[in-house]
Amino acid sequence: MQETVAPHTDQQAGDEAQFDLAAALRESRVSEVLEELDRELVGLAPVKSRVRDICALLLVSTLRRRAGLDTEPPSLHMSFTGNPGTGKTTVALRMAQILHRLGYVRKGHVVAVTRDELVGQYIGHTAPKTREVIKRAMGGVLFIDEAYYLYRPENERDYGQETIEILLQDMENRREDLVVILAGYKDRMERFFRSNPGMSSRIAHHIDFPDYSAAELFEIACAMLRRMHYELSPPAADALREYIELRRLQPNFANARSIRNALDRARLRQASRLFSQSDRPLSRKDLVTLEPADIRASRVFATQPSSDSIDSTPQESEP
Amino acid sequence: MRLTQGTFSFLPDLTDEQILAQIEYCLEQGWAVSIEYTDDPHPRNTYWEMFGNPMFDLKDAAGALREIQECRATYPQHYIKVNAFDATRGVESLRLSFIVGRPSEEPGFGLTREEGPGRVQRYSLRSYATQRPEGWRY
Numbered sequence: 150m151q152e153t154v155a156p157h158t159d160q161q162a163g164d165e166a167q168f169d170l171a172a173a174l175r176e177s178r179v180s181e182v183l184e185e186l187d188r189e190l191v192g193l194a195p196v197k198s199r200v201r202d203i204c205a206l207l208l209v210s211t212l213r214r215r216a217g218l219d220t221e222p223p224s225l226h227m228s229f230t231g232n233p234g235t236g237k238t239t240v241a242l243r244m245a246q247i248l249h250r251l252g253y254v255r256k257g258h259v260v261a262v263t264r265d266e267l268v269g270q271y272i273g274h275t276a277p278k279t280r281e282v283i284k285r286a287m288g289g290v291l292f293i294d295e296a297y298y299l300y301r302p303e304n305e306r307d308y309g310q311e312t313i314e315i316l317l318q319d320m321e322n323r324r325e326d327l328v329v330i331l332a333g334y335k336d337r338m339e340r341f342f343r344s345n346p347g348m349s350s351r352i353a354h355h356i357d358f359p360d361y362s363a364a365e366l367f368e369i370a371c372a373m374l375r376r377m378h379y380e381l382s383p384p385a386a387d388a389l390r391e392y393i394e395l396r397r398l399q400p401n402f403a404n405a406r407s408i409r410n411a412l413d414r415a416r417l418r419q420a421s422r423l424f425s426q427s428d429r430p431l432s433r434k435d436l437v438t439l440e441p442a443d444i445r446a447s448r449v450f451a452t453q454p455s456s457d458s459i460d461s462t463p464q465e466s467e468p
Numbered sequence: 469m470r471l472t473q474g475t476f477s478f479l480p481d482l483t484d485e486q487i488l489a490q491i492e493y494c495l496e497q498g499w500a501v502s503i504e505y506t507d508d509p510h511p512r513n514t515y516w517e518m519f520g521n522p523m524f525d526l527k528d529a530a531g532a533l534r535e536i537q538e539c540r541a542t543y544p545q546h547y548i549k550v551n552a553f554d555a556t557r558g559v560e561s562l563r564l565s566f567i568v569g570r571p572s573e574e575p576g577f578g579l580t581r582e583e584g585p586g587r588v589q590r591y592s593l594r595s596y597a598t599q600r601p602e603g604w605r606y
Binding site for chain 2: 255256258283284285287288289323326
């Protein structure tokens, strides 16, 4: 963005004409969204850099169009793969904002659907249902969560195939009206793309969402608590760190979503703890502080006791 | 005879871009767009057949235009109109309605006279098209 400031021309320009990328960036106000993305989402460095890359590509392609170089709009369909709770939906919302500010979608709303909303129950039900959803999503982003469920190879009469065909058609022909983002687990999405090569070839950007590290999860928890106006006492912070370590190893771990649920349960315990001490007046500090007991009461600690745990579960060995 | 009903009916037929712009305006106002068709153009025939459901949660006009094109493909020789319904409490009625499709030939209306008691003369309008049964007109 070290380009010199020059009046940019809107018509066909000669080689000497200069295009002000910085001005275009300011004009689109897209950097605000990127900053917000940086601020809001902890970690996810590869995702953020991919989003930045896509932004740069779109911005440059806008300038190229101004210079009369490109006429075809770039393909914008994306696939977000990653485990649950890694921020796919949040990034999709931001992506819609970015596309809207860069002028690649007209409205910038997100229509989030799953298989149920697309695939019908009987013959002739699927096409109108899918078209209805596409109609609603026009001018915005169609976010299909767990997209691999659309294709069920074990049932050859499954109506999901019909949905895929209609989607493919519109992804190709109505590029300026509709951006489709498919999301789901990485391995299952890969299988989905392998069995639907048409879908795979129409998707320009594959973005993989990595799992969060324990430190990032702790940071996310702190951000969530700040937003909910809660605080952790220092020992409670240690307990939470320990909790995260243990919870990550357990099945059904859904990254940030699990952390949010854990915090919700901790709030519940805090409330009942305060309730049981109702004989004394509560200070503001009491209301906002989570104590270690609120976190250590979780069954995560019960199944796998740690040496420095202060709760009184018997030290039994795991089978 | 060219049917003139609804808004813009004395203008030449709207192009798709113009229709798009009108629908865009409707959506900006928060009105719900719906599409109706008929083959009975009598001015008192206000309730036409619905083509699909009213699009209450539509965000962008492109979706509605696509419905219009589908309706035109299904009923190439019918009248098609776009309605914009304002659901605001106290209004709850159509704000805008305009024709977006018409048959290639419009035979127009005949005036019939009826002799009443005394020398009273009653008049009524009848579309030439409706002399044939529904679905066979135009």
